[in-house]
Amino acid sequence: MSRYQLAQLNIALMKGPIDSPVMADFVANLDRINALADQSPGFVWRLQTEDGNATALSPLGENEIVNMSVWDDVAALNHYVYKTAHVEIMKRRKEWFERMREAYMVLWWVPRGQRPTMDDAIASLAHLRAHGPTARAFTFSRAFAAPDAPEHAPAPPSGDACPAL
Numbered sequence: 107m108s109r110y111q112l113a114q115l116n117i118a119l120m121k122g123p124i125d126s127p128v129m130a131d132f133v134a135n136l137d138r139i140n141a142l143a144d145q146s147p148g149f150v151w152r153l154q155t156e157d158g159n160a161t162a163l164s165p166l167g168e169n170e171i172v173n174m175s176v177w178d179d180v181a182a183l184n185h186y187v188y189k190t191a192h193v194e195i196m197k198r199r200k201e202w203f204e205r206m207r208e209a210y211m212v213l214w215w216v217p218r219g220q221r222p223t224m225d226d227a228i229a230s231l232a233h234l235r236a237h238g239p240t241a242r243a244f245t246f247s248r249a250f251a252a253p254d255a256p257e258h259a260p261a262p263p264s265g266d267a268c269p270a271l
Contacts, residue, residue, distance in 0.1 A: 110215040110252040115227035116173040118203040132202040148182020180249045
C-alpha cells in the first residue's frame with residue numbers, strides 16, 4: 107500500500123451567484139453527486155463546511171466555486187469522474203460555468219492521512235499552469251505515479267477527454 111494518496115482541486119467560475127436561477131439545476135444536483143463521491147470506492151475526504159456544504163466556501167472569490175478532495179489513487183478518482191453519474195454533470199458544465207482559459211483542475215500526491223490546505227491546492231494549480239504536468243502537479247491526461255511507487259510500476263490510467271470542453 108502506498109504511503110501517498112491523491113489530492114485534487116477543481117475550480118470553476120460561476121455564471122451567476124450560487125442562489126441565482128442560472129445555477130439552480132447545478133445546486134439541485136450537488137447533494138446527489140457529492141453522496142455518490144462519498145460512497146465511491148477509493149474516496150477519502152472532501153473539503154466542506156461542518157454541515158457538509160462545499161459551496162459555502164469561497165477561498166478564491168465570490169464567483170469561483172472549488173472542489174477539493176482526496177482519493178486512494180488516480181484509478182479511483184478517474185472511475186468516479188468518468189464512469190459514474192458524475193459525467194452527466196460534467197457534460198452540462200457550460201450551462202453553469204464560464205470557460206476558463208487556464209488549467210482549472212490539478213492532481214498531486216499527499217502523504218496518506220494528510221488533508222491538503224487551500225494554499226497547497228493553489229500552489230499545485232499555479233505550478234501546473236507555469237510548468238505543465240510534472241510529478242508535483244499533473245492532470246488525468248498526464249498522470250504520475252505516487253512517489254513511492256516501484257520504478258517499473260505501470261503508469262496510472264489516463265483520463266478520458268473532458269466531456270465539458
